[in-house]
Amino acid sequence: MIRLVYYLALSLLVALGAAWLIALPGTVEIAFGSWRMSPGLGTALFVVIAIIVLAIVLWAIIRRVIGAPAAIARANARRRERAGVEALSDGMIALQAGEFARARMLARDARTKLPDNPAAQLLEARAELALGDLSSAREHYRALISSDRTALAALSGLYEQARTQNRSAAAITFARKALAISPSLDWASEAVFDDLATRGAWADALDMSASLPARTRAQKAAKKRRQGVLETALALAIEETEPDTAYEHANKALKAIPDFVPAALVAARILINRGDTRRASSLLRRVWRASHHPDAATLYAHVKPGASALERLKRTQALIETPDSHPAAAIVLARAAIDAYDWSTARNALAPFVRKSPTRQMCLLMAEIEEGQSGDQGKAREWLSRAVNAPADPAWTTDGITSDDWAPASPVTGRLDAFEWKVPLETRAPTRAPSQATPDPLPAPAEPAQTQPQPSS
Template identity: 60%
Template structure:
């Protein structure tokens, strides 16, 4: 209704203007080629407007005819681009759906319709890799390296291809190139870092960790732990050959993680070997109060070289009160008492933990006590039989493998900081790679993992 009213009003206004123009007084004289025309002024203006409209219409038609080929070409390009984008989208969907053959065909179609779009070629390379056509994938990736927009993605593809073909050196080469091109590339940094760790190049590894950017508390804590683990690995590696630098590395690790048992043990051993017994014992007392780790207590007992078993038991009594507050304390105290032939004290130390939940360590020590104190072979065999069925004690464990000592990386996967102090899931074990500087515990002793230090069971 409003539109109809507007149209009527507009028509009336136009009609009124036309009538007004025609009714204007005066004439206009036009002379051309011997002809003279004298139309009224209003008629002349009306004819001029009419001619202008006709010229505009004619020019519009001519311009459309002239530009028709160009418009058709543009529409064809737009249609090809739309078809290329659709093919590219379908190729991505097919690749994610697990149909690499169809994805490769669609990627080739997309590349034919979008020759200047590197994403189509990159997708075709991915599809080639998924199909197993390694040669074609390699050629596509190498061509894409020349384009700075796709260089990083191409290096990532070549890295994955090299890993698929079990070519670790080639994969590492591509990772290093990507890291030089884009230091923020996480996959490349991880690959290079893991190679440093695997080769034991701790200085390079810690340098990479030091420059890591952190944005929250969790990332900061993870960075500090990795730094501490690497510093401890450096200390462990040079503990015998270069004790002073090793001590610096161990103390640096303890600054980062104040209750890190492996670093504390290394630092304490170096102090003992240098004759700094008080420093070693002070450090071990602090770590024992924080973690309750049995290796700490055992090293504390042996902090004085040449001490007798009775002296070691007396020193252990300075660290562990009676009754022992947790199973780990009971085990180390009982071990020291057995070595000193103090059978009663050993039995009293283990008494609170000899119930149904007695572990292998408890049962084995009870067998020694029965045999050594009373010579009762029957009871000793009963405890040994019980030890076979008893739950295991915590030990240094990584990827199902147990070790007598902490190691910085897993010997199975090469993962950094893989060893944890916990109850092993399986029975596989690995002996210590080298003899410790001071006597260490031989039986796995019960204590909570380091993450729960300060609250031993």
């Protein structure tokens, strides 16, 4: 309704303007040869305005006619571009959906319609890589690598192709080139870093890890732990050749990962070699209380070079006041007592655990106790037999393998910080049948320690 009112008001104003223009007083004299005209002033103005408007309309029509071929060409180009973009979009969807043959077909269609768009060629290369047509994919990537816009995407594709073909050296070469272009590129940084860790180039890996960005809280925590692991790896590698430098790296590792057992063992060994037994003992005592790792307690017992087995037992007893608090404490104390021929202490340390479900190492220690204390070969064999099916003890474990010593990376995959101190799942013993006989773990009461020659070490 309001629009109609506006239209009527505008029409009225135009009509009033035309009437006012025509009614203007005065005349205009127009002479052309023998031809004379004397129209009114308003009429002459109206005619002039009408001629101008007509000329404008005619020129617009003529321009449309003249420019029709170019307009048609532009319309076709726009329609072709829209079809190309649609094919490119459908191709990306098909690639993500796993329809690689359809993705390649759509990519080729997009390349035909969008010859200057590198995304279409990149899509075709990705589809060919997924289809296993590696030679064609490589040619596309090599063509894209010359452009600054597509160089990183091409290097990423070449890296993936090299990994698919198990060409590790070529893959790392492409990753290094991508890293040179963009130092913050995540996939290239991880690839180069993993290569350094796999080769054991700990110093280079440590420098590179320090330069890698960490944006979120989780990334910062992961970077801090990675730094600690690398510091430990470097300390372990140069412990014998450069002990002072190794000690500095071990301390840095302990600052990054407090009570990290591998780093603490390196630092403690270096302190022992320096003769600084007080600091070594303090460090090992702290790590033992935090982790209950047997290696920390064992090294604590041996902190004084040349100490006798009885002296090592006394140090172990000072460290482990309640052996029944943890299985590792009982095992370490029993081992030290057996070395000192203190059979009753060894038996009593294991007693709370062998009554329930002794581990493999506990069974082996009980076999030593039976043979050493009473010379009972039968009970010793029973314990050895029981050890075969007993639950495994914790060990450094990764990728289906176990190790007595920690290593910075997995020997199977090269993954950094792969070893964990835990019970290997694949070695868990099957449940023993209830009817199967087991030896009595604790003959009562425990006998006093027999007098036997004490070993010197």
